[in-house]
Amino acid sequence: MKDWIGLLSTEVLDQILENAFQWFVVVDREAKILYINEEYCHFLEVKRKDAIGQHVADVIENTEMHKVMEKGEADIAAPHYIKGTYMLANRVPLVVEGEIVGAFGSVIFRDMTDWKRLSAHVKTTMERIDQRFSGTADHLTDLEDIIGESPGIRKVKEAIRMIAPTKLPVVIEGETGTGKEMFAESIHKLSDRSDKPLLKLNCAVIPQELAEKELFDPQEGKVYQAASGTLVLEEVHALAIPVQAKLLRFLTENEQSTTDVRLLFSSNRNLAELVSTGVFREDLYYRIQSVYLKIPPLRERMEDFSLLTRYFIHRIEQQEGRRGLKVDPKTLRHLVEYQWPGNVRELYNTLRAMVYMTEGNRLTTASIPMHVFQSSKTYHATSGKLEDILAQTEVQVLENALAAFPDKTEAAKALGISRSTLYEKLKKYNL
Template identity: 50%
Template sequence: MGECIKNLSPKVIEQILETSFSWFVVVDKNARIIYINKEYCDFLEVERENVIGKYVGEVIENSEMHLVIEKGVAQIAAPHYIKGNYMLPNRIPIYVDGEIVGAFGSVMFRDVNDWKKLNSHVQKTLEKIDENMKSTMESLNSLPSLIGSSNAIRKIKETISIIAPTKLPVLIEGEIGSGKELCARSIHHLSDRYEKPFVNINCSIIPIDLLEVELFGKWDGTNLKKGRLSLADGGTIYIQEINELPFTIQAKLLKMIQEGTIQPVGTDHEISINTRVLVSSNIPLLDLVKAKKFREDLFYRIQSITLLVPPLRERIEDLPELIQTFINKFCAEAGRRTIKVHRKVLWALQNYDWPGNVRELQNIIQAIVHLADGEEITEDSLPFHLRRKPSNFIRSNGTLEEILSHVEGQVIKEYLEVEKDKNKIAEQLGISRSTLYEKIKKHNL
């Protein structure tokens, strides 16, 4: 076949590519465009001579050609949101002598509706994809996609793939914002319950006196108000911050897990349900059991399968992929081209502790995308606490006590220059408000 292709003149090949039904783009190993046919340019509303040599993400929104090059894995009929529509492109890595030299992308179905007409089964599948895609625009966590390729995330993905098909309860532990709900949704999505409801309840935001009704429902003498356990019948319930559940409700939940029955408030009648229970806590439950603040029997019933979700600072190698994912998401929402990230910005983000984890990163990138004026995220676009450069605090003379006092005064002075709220400054410095005022007075600030 190679010989046959060699017999075709460049003009013949160009004519085939230009008049084909498909839109074509070819990029080099750095994901820069080396060929794009005119039909695709017309759709993108760009001039071909102006985009040759450009990074593909600058020309085609939400492009994943760079990922195909990085991973060396083809993407076939992967839904692609572009200019207000979902299309079905194929993205293929190009190998020469065993090495990736670029990638080839083609759009066969320019509207997902064209493909839906081919097969009723495909139509049902794509309707689900449409629903999930719309949910993504509302919340990143709505799709069970654990972003990252670090060892920690790979192990979690492997564990989820093993435990998802079972009916066993799962305990998910990790810091706030680390992605516990995403793990729960992934478990549900990969189970045989994925077509049934996924019901979420956060025990930390519901008043204690309403928790029992919210979970188990209530009989008012005439009608039965279903609780969330019943609403999840056949599917999965995800109970966030289970450590907030009172002991009496813990006992009822234990019975439900063991016997598959619940007793709504206001009745002695029991109802059978088939609901898988996933729970999470941002406090190690074993510590609460030892402190007699959580039922030991319930703990041992739910902890046989435990997922420990690492904080972002312990998987910082996933940061570039997370950043690019959030940029693509929020640029699509804002209707703008993908923004580049300056290397100094990436360095600053990689050297931050991320106390709010992935959720904090998501919020920061969202703000940057919507506020940035240019096509590149610079240090000036970052919140002050991320771009603040070390000051020359250290003085070379004096006693140790004098040097430390000088440093203390300079630190507090710098905080006061950018933040007027003394409560926030005290919180960031890890001291009380009264101690902060004492130090302000001490240093005449």
């Protein structure tokens, strides 16, 4: 057999190097560029002749090629934030006779979107397979287990699938009871840190004089205990201004240190408004809000009401050893008409209380807590003809039912009428 390697001319090798990978770079032991292909230069908007001989950090933003040589370990499929987007890169030290003489880097995904979706799907599937065979379930929330198909919830879920594999800080904002903690847990579970610690610190319940120690103490501080994992700072707006300054400093230094902790922030207050009133530091706000997730309140996602109600009833049945629990249609109308200031958490606690107040399997209006029953927004007219009052009330009830049950068959069932009757009424009122 011929020595086919010897047949490769310099011209052929150059073609292979230019086409074997989409983008790649080779550096020497001083991290100066020895070779970079034309496509990468085109993306970086530099001329190859100008890039050759330059320190790689002066040509490629956020590169870690020099760090790979310092560690002496390959960095495979690592997220690399460059020119406004995340990509996947391989970085490998080059070793000759036991000595590191340089490093080779290649970009293996130029568009992270499809990879993130695939990664999140594969990760969730493998976790469920592991749980099935082990007979145990992780106590952290899976994204797929968060109930809701309304546009607002779908938007949040899609964003989480995109950003979970990255190191970006995330702000999760939402009213009390919207489930911010569950969304934070799902981000951690879909990340490559899921086998590392997930720690939480509620900034609203710790004394402010102890907050700095809780966070930054070298032995007991949460940012160090969560190294290589994720730290969730709940109700971050409650931190005192001096502690916010220390947090900002840590975030800046963390990029260059080996602590490597990912920070997630949640708040039931609008941080932008708190910045305008001086309660929250503007520089910290802009430092952490690169990814902003707004969890919609229950009153703005009533399309999910029937899903949530069924899920919670089933969950309560399992917890209490009950079977066949049903919500009376009249009862359901009252629940739909309530504003739910405590959101999903309040709905669950209300249904649980109703089950305790019910001897049989049918949850009636008698089991509704008084504050919910009296605060429901059922129309009460004080003047006008009886016919007009009844018509206005009927319109409001129909609109509420359709908001809670987009499926008209379910809406008719909840109202205790036939589907044909429902269609007649919708036609009558042009709904």
